[in-house]
Amino acid sequence: MIESQRHSYHLVDPSPWPISGSLGALATTVGGVMYMHSFQGGARLLSLGLIFILYTMFVWWRDVLRESTLEGHHTKVVQLGLRYGFILFIVSEVMFFFAFFWASSHSSLAPTVEIGGIWPPKGIGVLDPWEIPFLNTPILLSSGAAVTWAHHAILAGKEKRAVYALVATVFLALVFTGFQGMEYYQAPFTISDSIYGSTFFLATGFHGFHVIIGTLFLIICGIRQYLGHLTKEHHVGFEAAAWYWHFVDVVRLFPFVSIYWWGGI
Amino acid sequence: MHPILVLRFLISIALVSVADTAVKKRVEDVMPIATGHEREELESELQGKKILEDVNNPVGPFGTKEAPAVVKSYYDKRIVGCPGGEGEDEHDVVWFWLEKGKPHECPVCSQYFVLEVVGPGGPPDGHGDDDHH
Numbered sequence: 001m002i003e004s005q006r007h008s009y010h011l012v013d014p015s016p017w018p019i020s021g022s023l024g025a026l027a028t029t030v031g032g033v034m035y036m037h038s039f040q041g042g043a044r045l046l047s048l049g050l051i052f053i054l055y056t057m058f059v060w061w062r063d064v065l066r067e068s069t070l071e072g073h074h075t076k077v078v079q080l081g082l083r084y085g086f087i088l089f090i091v092s093e094v095m096f097f098f099a100f101f102w103a104s105s106h107s108s109l110a111p112t113v114e115i116g117g118i119w120p121p122k123g124i125g126v127l128d129p130w131e132i133p134f135l136n137t138p139i140l141l142s143s144g145a146a147v148t149w150a151h152h153a154i155l156a157g158k159e160k161r162a163v164y165a166l167v168a169t170v171f172l173a174l175v176f177t178g179f180q181g182m183e184y185y186q187a188p189f190t191i192s193d194s195i196y197g198s199t200f201f202l203a204t205g206f207h208g209f210h211v212i213i214g215t216l217f218l219i220i221c222g223i224r225q226y227l228g229h230l231t232k233e234h235h236v237g238f239e240a241a242a243w244y245w246h247f248v249d250v251v252r253l254f255p256f257v258s259i260y261w262w263g264g265i
Numbered sequence: 266m267h268p269i270l271v272l273r274f275l276i277s278i279a280l281v282s283v284a285d286t287a288v289k290k291r292v293e294d295v296m297p298i299a300t301g302h303e304r305e306e307l308e309s310e311l312q313g314k315k316i317l318e319d320v321n322n323p324v325g326p327f328g329t330k331e332a333p334a335v336v337k338s339y340y341d342k343r344i345v346g347c348p349g350g351e352g353e354d355e356h357d358v359v360w361f362w363l364e365k366g367k368p369h370e371c372p373v374c375s376q377y378f379v380l381e382v383v384g385p386g387g388p389p390d391g392h393g394d395d396d397h398h
Contacts, residue, residue, distance in 0.1 A: 008306065072301025233296045234303070 010073040017060040024052030061220075065237075069229045079236050086240045090247050093210070097251050100206065101258065104199040108263055115194055119263060124196045125188040129260040132183045136176050137256050140211070143172035144249040147218065147242050150225075157232050159225065166222035169245070173215040180208050196263075203255050207248070214248045217241040320383065327351075328377040336363055339384025347371040347378070 027049030034042030068074040074082070108119040116122030127133065150165035184201075191201040221241045224230055230238050292299055292307045299307055320337045327350050328334025336345050342364040349356035349371075356373045363369050365386070369378045 008302075010302075068303075069298070070300065072299060072303035072305075075302050075306045228298065231296050231298060234299075 008075045008077040010067070010075070010078045012067075015060070015063065017056050017063070021053060021056040021060070024049050024056055027052060065224070065229070068236075069224075074234070074236065079234065082236050083239065086243065090243060093247065094251075097203070097206070097254070100199065100203040101254055104203055104259055104263070107195045107199060115196070119196070121194045121196050124194055126196075126264040127183065127187060127260065129256070129264050132179050133256055133260040136179045136183075137252060139172055139179070140176045140249055140252050143169050143176065144246055146172060147245050150221075151238070151242055154225070154230055154235055154238060155232050159228065162225050162230070163222060166218060166225060170215060170218050170222060173211060173218065177208065177211055177215065180204070180211075200259055200263075203259060207251055207255060210248050210251070214241070214245045217244060327354075328379075330377050333368060333377045333379040335379055335381050337381050337383045338363070338365075338389075339382075339386075340389035341365040341382060341386050342380065342389060345369070345378060347374065347376050349374045349376070 027045055029049075031042055031045030031047070031049050035046045036042070111117050111119045111121065120126045146165055146169040150162050150169060153159075153162035153165050189197045189200070191197050191205075218241050221230070221238045224237065290311050292304055292311065295307055295311065296303075320339065323334070323336045323345070325334055326332070336343070342362055344360055345363045346358040346360045347356075348358050354374060359371060359373055361369055361371075363378050363380045365380050365382055367380075370376070371378070
């Protein structure tokens with residue numbers, strides 16, 4: 001409860017970013033359709049839209065950081081709302097991935113005649129789960145351990161150590177993405193090679209994309225930790241990044257067990 | 266004054282001031298970079314200010330004519346909800362305007378409310394109050 005404003009809530013100031021983000025989304029979808037149908041200028045409009053969205057994301061989040069760290073608008077109740085919001089976002093992400101594993105299980109548990117009635121489909125050479133996939137899983141899990149190390153360092157007020165821990169977390173994340181890129185490059189099938197390729201690249205691809213988002217989130221947290229924005233009393237941004245990272249960690253186990261391992265035998 | 270007495274006096278002052286600084290925690294000790302409303306919140310928390318919480322969540326024993334439920338308000342009137350009594354006597358929340366000097370009796374459970382103005386008073390509609398939100 002704040003005496004000077006008589007409540008604890010953050011009533012945000014007018015901002016241009018919702019409309020700029022919407023225009024970026026409009027340009028991206030229209031440009032995307034034009035590009036995919038080989039219209040002239042499609043690629044240009046698509047790129048413009050994506051740049052607009054990325055710019056909006058940058059300045060909007062920059063404003064949120066200013067509101068919290070420099071203007072002190074994030075009171076206890078505002079922090080609580082941010083946590084609830086982020087947890088609900090992660091729940092929606094869980095449902096998003098659930099759909100891909102449903103598709104994969106649907107197609108593999110009762111393989112149709114079109115793919116030879118077997119899984120993996122006839123003619124598909126799969127990746128050995130005990131090579132890069134098995135190596136990459138503990139790399140990502142270690143990264144999850146490192147982010148917990150960072151969390152404990154923040155709670156203990158060890159500012160430098162928290163930065164080191166976040167550097168370790170991001171390093172392991174980049175190694176994971178590097179190996180994943182190698183695996184894609186060497187894969188003997190593509191996304192258009194039967195339902196196997198489609199479900200494989202949809203699930204692992206979206207997982208990899210989320211790893212990249214989580215890595216960016218953690219890099220921002222590392223920079224903010226270095227700048228002294230995160231205190232042991234108030235570090236909602238870091239908490240959100242850590243939750244997201246654990247989510248990405250857990251999601252990795254499903255493709256490994258059900259797609260690479262079970263689906264590859 | 267006897268020099269030993271003076272010394273004693275000085276020591277006692279020193280002890281008192283040491284004790285003082287040890288008890289009073291400042292916002293800087295808890296969260297040095299806190300600013301704005303976040304800082305205000307931490308500060309009032311450290312000073313143990315309770316009155317604001319009472320304004321936010323008015324709770325207490327069932328109000329009667331003899332001992333009414335006192336609801337604190339920054340202005341001359343505010344919206345209040347009556348949930349009835351405890352357990353069996355609970356009812357759906359009934360909302361009403363509670364005004365200064367006009368006690369309200371709940372039409373469902375006859376709980377009795379009065380308003381206590383703890384703020385600047387006046388109308389709560391916020392006219393001419395656009396600069397801070």
